[in-house]
Amino acid sequence: MGRFLLMDTWAGQAANWTWNNGQDVARIGFGTFDVILGGSMIWTGAGTLPGIGLIAIGLDQIATGSMNIRYGRVGQGFSVLEFGVYSATGNESAAILAPGVLSLGFGSAGSFGRLGVRAGFTTVDFAGTIPDVGTRLYGVGGQLYGAERLGTLGRYLARRGVTLELGAEVELAGYAGAFKAHCNGTARLLLRSDPTTELVWHELSHFVHWRRIGSDAYRRLPRIGGNHVPEQFVFDLLQRPGRWDRLSPLYRFHMVEHIEDLGGIGR
């Protein structure tokens, strides 16, 4: 999703890795600079407290950049510091502002400038006790896909004969998403109005399958319990390395239970 791909050569792979991870490499670099600067401030007596603050922020940036690279995130997600504040307070705004406030407090304008990276990031709360089915689906966690990317996705799908419909909660009777393939060769990808990345990827996997084998073959696939080909395809696609790790842990757990209860191929 949005990750840059080059030809499968050594140089291509190196360029591909740099493109995908450059932001986090820079983050680690800034973090290292903060740590060195903070240490220097303490060592020279320029300011112990600001020095400690800079080191803390620097370590936070190093840890965050490393985790983003490790888990294949592209410059998004809570930093370690933000996540700690979020876990402690349950307040997303406080978490997002925390690095900036700390940076200002310790006189590090550089770190404050990185707040912009977080501005478009939104998390989804776990709400397991909410009775409404569509809302309770958020219990599997994840990140909101975002309006801008949904717009891009809608245009992409439209060029391929698929209509993206948001806010389909009513038609789906509470379900969060569905993929409908019509006998005239078109299809509709239905999503609730504020879908998570996990949900979008799930429905897009149906689209990939539909496009790969064609509408007629797709509509004839077995969809009975114990031999549910489309859902097994989605599970296999999402379970691939590099994608599975990017799903929320609860969603992964949910996916396993879903395919087992539904009965994929050979289960």
Place this chain on the structure above:
Amino acid sequence: MTEADAIQRGNAFVLKNRGVVGEPEYVQLVKRDGQRRYWSLVYGAALFFPEEIAAGDSIDGCEYMVRVDDQSGDVSLFAFTG
């Protein structure tokens, strides 16, 4: 609880919540480590969107998956995103 008991409870649950009379198309007894044993009942999309299915369309993501606790008989909906 027998399979027939579980289906009876599941059908009543579907009727109450979706207003549809129908039978599950897939039933199995599920036992996972650390979890209570339950009957998994899957009601196909054709039960809820009969006209579209009859017209030749396919619908993925609208199965109705119900769980019936094997001991207590409690019925719940296994909701899923798509």
